[in-house]
Amino acid sequence: MAKKFDAIIIGTGQSGPALAARMTQEGMKTAIIERKLFGGTCVNVGCTPTKALVASARAAYMARRGSDFGVVVDGSIAVDMKQVKARKDQIVQRSNEGVTNWLKNMENLTVCKGHGRFVGTDSVQVNGETLSAERIILNVGARAFVPAMTGLDNVDYFTNTDMMEVDYLPEHLVIIGGSYVGLEFAQMYRRFGSRVTVIEMGDRLIARDDEDVSAAVKEILETEGVVMRLNAECIAVEKRSNGVAVKVSCDDGPDEVVGSHLLMAVGRRPNTDDLGLDTAGVETDDRGYVVVDDQLASNVPGIWVIGDANGRGAFTHTSYNDYEILVANMFDDDKRRISDRITAYGLFIDPPLGRVGATERQSLESGRKVLIGKMLMERVGRARERSETQGFMKILIDAETKRILGAAILGIGGDEVIHSVLDVMYADAPYTLIQRAVHIHPTVTELIPTMLGDLKPLN
Numbered sequence: 106m107a108k109k110f111d112a113i114i115i116g117t118g119q120s121g122p123a124l125a126a127r128m129t130q131e132g133m134k135t136a137i138i139e140r141k142l143f144g145g146t147c148v149n150v151g152c153t154p155t156k157a158l159v160a161s162a163r164a165a166y167m168a169r170r171g172s173d174f175g176v177v178v179d180g181s182i183a184v185d186m187k188q189v190k191a192r193k194d195q196i197v198q199r200s201n202e203g204v205t206n207w208l209k210n211m212e213n214l215t216v217c218k219g220h221g222r223f224v225g226t227d228s229v230q231v232n233g234e235t236l237s238a239e240r241i242i243l244n245v246g247a248r249a250f251v252p253a254m255t256g257l258d259n260v261d262y263f264t265n266t267d268m269m270e271v272d273y274l275p276e277h278l279v280i281i282g283g284s285y286v287g288l289e290f291a292q293m294y295r296r297f298g299s300r301v302t303v304i305e306m307g308d309r310l311i312a313r314d315d316e317d318v319s320a321a322v323k324e325i326l327e328t329e330g331v332v333m334r335l336n337a338e339c340i341a342v343e344k345r346s347n348g349v350a351v352k353v354s355c356d357d358g359p360d361e362v363v364g365s366h367l368l369m370a371v372g373r374r375p376n377t378d379d380l381g382l383d384t385a386g387v388e389t390d391d392r393g394y395v396v397v398d399d400q401l402a403s404n405v406p407g408i409w410v411i412g413d414a415n416g417r418g419a420f421t422h423t424s425y426n427d428y429e430i431l432v433a434n435m436f437d438d439d440k441r442r443i444s445d446r447i448t449a450y451g452l453f454i455d456p457p458l459g460r461v462g463a464t465e466r467q468s469l470e471s472g473r474k475v476l477i478g479k480m481l482m483e484r485v486g487r488a489r490e491r492s493e494t495q496g497f498m499k500i501l502i503d504a505e506t507k508r509i510l511g512a513a514i515l516g517i518g519g520d521e522v523i524h525s526v527l528d529v530m531y532a533d534a535p536y537t538l539i540q541r542a543v544h545i546h547p548t549v550t551e552l553i554p555t556m557l558g559d560l561k562p563l564n
C-alpha cells in the first residue's frame with residue numbers, strides 16, 4: 106500500500122526546502138526525499154564552501170601584497186590548509202544545519218532520507234516504501250560531469266565534491282576545464298601556494314562570454330602565475346609515480362603537463378539518470394535535462410522540475426526563482442514565467458566578474474542597432490585607491506529603444522555593482538535613467554553613468 110501525500114518533493118537543493126515550507130503552510134501533507142546532504146550542492150559542495158575558500162585565498166594574497174600598501178609583514182606568510190578547511194567546514198556546517206533543522210521541524214512535512222525513484226506517474230519509492238501524490242516536484246540538481254577520457258580510469262582525480270576534503274597543499278594542481286568552477290579553484294589554489302595549470306579544449310576560457318572578457322580573465326590569472334594550456338583538443342591522462350600526466354596536444358610527442366593532483370571541472374550533468382523517469386514517462390533532452398514549459402511543468406501532468414535539472418538555469422538564484430515561479434502559479438494566481446528572468450551570474454575569481462543579459466555576439470545576432478560603452482578599471486578612482494585596477498566594465502544598449510541589453514563588470518565589486526544595471530533592466534527603463542542618477546563617490550558604480558555618456562556603435 107502506498108503512503109498518500111498531497112505532494113512529494115525529491116531533492117533538497119535550493120528550491121525544494123522553500124517549496125516544502127510553502128506547501129505545508131498551504132495545508133498540504135508533504136514528503137521530501139534527500140539521498141545525501143540537506144541543502145544540496147550550493148550549501149555543501151558548491152557556492153558556500155568555494156566562496157569561503159576564495160575568501161581565505163584572498164586573505165593570503167592581500168597578506169603577500171602588504172608592502173604595496175605600506176604594511177610591513179615581518180616574517181614569511183604561510184597558509185595552514187587544515188585551518189582553511191576547518192573555517193570552510195564551520196561555515197558549511199552552519200548552513201547545512203540551518204536547512205536540516207528547518208526541514209526536520211517543519212509541521213506537516215515527512216522527511217525521508219534515501220534515494221527516490223519513480224515507480225509510476227504519481228508514485229515514488231524510497232527505502233523500499235512507496236509514496237504517492239498528485240503532485241511530484243523534482244529538485245534533484247546536478248553533479249560533476251566526468252567525460253570518457255583516455256586513461257581516466259587508471260588515475261585518481263578530484264571533482265568539486267572531493268576538493269572539499271582537501272586539507273593539504275597539492276604541489277601542482279592540474280585542472281581540466283577552463284570555466285567557472287575550474288577557474289575559481291585555479292586562482293584559489295595558486296594563492297594558497299600550489300603550482301596550477303588549467304587545461305582547456307577550447308581556444309579561450311569561459312567561452313559563453315565575450316572574447317574581451319575571456320582574455321581579461323586569462324590575463325588576471327596568468328599574472329598570478331596560473332599556467333593556461335588552451336586548444337588542448339586531444340586530452341589523455343596517465344598515471345605517473347609522482348602524480349598524473351595530462352597529454353595536451355593532438356600531435357605525437359611529449360607535449361604533456363605532469364601534476365601532483367588532477368581536478369576534473371568540465372561541466373555538470375543532471376541527476377536524472379537514476380530517477381525512473383522512463384517509468385513515469387517524463388521527457389528529457391539529449392543531455393538528460395527534463396524538458397519543462399515556461400511554468401516548470403514537465404510533459405507529465407502533476408510532475409514539475411525546479412533547479413538545475415530542468416536545464417533552464419544552473420545557479421542558486423535560478424533554482425530559487427524556479428520555486429518562486431512555481432508557487433506563484435500554483436497558489437497565488439500569478440502567471441510568472443521562466444522567460445521573464447534575465448540572465449545573471451558571477452564568476453567569483455578576484456576581482457570578480459558580474460554578468461547580466463546578452464553578450465556582444467548575442468546583441469548583434471538579434472539584428473538590433475547596438476551601442477556599446479566600455480571603461481577600463483584603471484579609470485575608476487575606487488580601483489586606483491585600492492590598487493586593484495584589473496579588468497573593465499562594458500554595457501550594451503539597444504540604440505532604438507534605449508534599453509540595456511547586457512553588461513559585464515570585471516573588476517573590484519563587479520559581482521555587486523552589476524545589480525545596479527540588472528535592476529534597471531528589470532524595471533524595463535531606458536539607460537538614461539542610470540545615466541542621470543547621481544551615484545555615491547568614490548565607488549565603482551559612480552562610473553556607470555560616465556560610461557553611459559560615451560556610447561559608440563557596435564559593429
Ligand SMILES: Cc1cc2nc3c(=O)[nH]c(=O)nc-3n(C[C@H](O)[C@H](O)[C@H](O)COP(=O)(O)OP(=O)(O)OC[C@H]3O[C@@H](n4cnc5c(N)ncnc54)[C@H](O)[C@@H]3O)c2cc1C
Pocket residue numbers: 115116117118119120121138139140141142143144145146147148150151152153155219220221222244245246247265286376379380411412413414418419420421422424453
Ligand atoms: C563548485 C561549485 C560552485 C558553485 N558556485 C555557485 C555560485 O557561486 N553561485 C551560484 O549561483 N551557483 C553556484 N553553483 C551552482 C549551484 O550550486 C546550483 O545551481 C544550485 O545548488 C542549485 O541546485 P538545485 O537546487 O538544482 O539542486 P542541488 O543543490 O544540486 O541539490 C539537489 C539535491 O537533490 C538530491 N538528489 C538528487 N537525486 C536524488 C534522488 N533521486 N533522491 C533523493 N535525493 C536526490 C541531491 O543529493 C541534492 O542534495 C556552484 C556549483 C558548483 C559545483
